[in-house]
Amino acid sequence: MGYRKALQDYIDATNTHNFNNVKSVIEPGAVYWFTDKTCTSLAEIKHYFETAWDTIHEEVYTASDVRWVTIDDHSATCTYTYKYEGFYKGEFVTGSGRATNVFKTNENGEWKLIHEHLSNNSVKK
Template identity: 65%
Template structure:
């Protein structure tokens, strides 16, 4: 799988709202920087995702204007505009922000997400 496909797989996994799917594309040492919290373990990341899915029902997450700013044999970094939409307290909401994702290539050739940084525009 290519690093580009790894990003696509990550977005698809996120939209299943099942963290078991997200976990498959995460590096075991993944670190997330959200606007309001830093998550340094997979269990912290899982709690953050599941809380977000409980707050925003039927959320759809997407990436636009993806730019791969560095790629080598072992890592790939992209930046993009993220968008989300769903229902908060039964009211339709949507928003966007900036994202940075870093993928690390595993010995078996698969690409795993090792870092994500999300911030508002």
């Protein structure tokens, strides 16, 4: 069940707002598809995360309705609803969207995120 822990570790790392923590659960070569951008390097992914953290202050990111749609010895894919809340220009905001995460085991048997696809549903004040 290491893939389930990998998802929780990823969410926990995201909520530290420190990309070094996030990077520790991402496989080199990961590809991220965001609503407005595709990131194909750790530098691009880092920039996207840090821009988001600078935009939504004190952001808290959560996942609900997690469904593991494929699982084998070396990979696992899940879909979920993501939610975030925090402060944008001093006002409290929340938002949500759909996510797909693909995890794989590396040469050390560790589960790492190799792909994320997020699509934003809404922003509410």
